[in-house]
Amino acid sequence: MLRLLDVQGRQHDLADLRGKVVYLDFWASWCGPCRQSFPWMNQLQQRHAKDGLVVLAVNLDAEAKDAAAFLARYPASFSVLYDATGASAKTWGVKAMPSSYLIDRQGAIRSRHIGFRPSSAVELDAQIAALLQTP
């Protein structure tokens, strides 16, 4: 259950992505590890888009201009959705920033990852590759 708008005002619904593997990331401009995760998420999208992976990032900044400044420095080639109220983070039970969820093709949450370190990338790469193999 995730329905949010992107910067152009287009609505994205997680339910529409049934059949795809979704990497859902909650981030904010003030979060240090988020800066490290963006280049990796760009790579991820590029490498696995053809295999049916969708990277979705939910921004939780209270002010949209903070997010815009972050994205100018760390561009994102994946969809970024905006939730200034933090309602989605509450629903998803975000415990720390960044938090990410790996959702399988049936729409079930398969794993949750808290924080981001270079070692996280290695671990997540393996998990995502495995999930993309399963129909």
Place this chain on the structure above:
Amino acid sequence: MRICLLLSMTLLAGCATVQPWEKGHLAKPIMAFDPDPLTARQHKQIYTSKEAASGGQGVGTGGCGCN
């Protein structure tokens, strides 16, 4: 007893739970105790050397202000 309860209730009203995604304002440099760590360390070193016996800030100095 009643006064104590009243006092604690007034004090508790000042507490709020900050959710992990609401720390944007707290993360601003202006919210830090020491906005510039290097300057803060320098200040501590001078302070410790002048206040020979007090100090204890984890900054090494001999009391002469020379190191």
